[in-house]
Amino acid sequence: MASQQSSGNSQAGNRYYQYFHQRTGNARHGTNHPASPFSKVVVYLTPVNFQVVVPPVKPHPKLIQKNIAFEPAVLPITVHTTVDIINEDHFYHNVFSLSPLARFDIGRRPTGYVYPQQFDKVGVVQVFCDIHSNMTAYILVLDTPFYTKPDSTGNYMLKNLPDGEYQIHFYSPDTEQKILSLTLSGSESKMLNEKLN
Secondary structure, three states: OHHHHHHHHHHHHHHHHHHHOOOOOOHHHOOOOOOOOOOOOEEEEEEOOOOOOOOOOOOOOEEEEOOOOEEOOEEEEEOOEEEEEEEOOOOOEOEEEOOOOOOEEOOOEOOOOEEEEEEOOOEEEEEEEOOOOOOEEEEEEEOOOOEEOOOOOOEEEEEOOOOEEEEEEEEOOOOOOEEEEEEEOHHHHHEEEEEOO
8 A cells, every 4th residue: 555655656756747847848839938028927015014814816817728828827816716727729638736735637628618726825836737748837826915917018016005014026937036125104005116127
């Protein structure tokens, strides 16, 4: 019985290695090439000196398989949010994750199939397709409601921010995460409107 468990773990590890180290394929087989250098960036603020209620996102955000790629390539959500995984291609996909934060395998699903998956742990969940190994996406599960994605020129805006001290995070799966300190007070606390370089 122990040897069977060990074998199963080994197979899962090999499967993870195969997909985690897979380079993006060419355009003919579908890619997650961003439309702009900022399309895979998420900006989010975590409060330092106060707590905040973090509700799940409603309605359910969508992770779509289309043109043999995931859309979006990076999906930010709050913890306990359910994501609808939807196949919009005219063939089967088999979406799965081996992340310890959210391990799942939805099996082969046809066009139009909607699979709801809840994410209850904070962190980054990398998602793959078992049929198309060049497909990958990242679900960024956050414990803060203060997050956004910049537009194609790098502009981003966060509104209705309470006074206080924050850490501001710049996340992208392609670069090392950058974290800065930030204090907002008075009129500054209404909005953070900046541009990435």
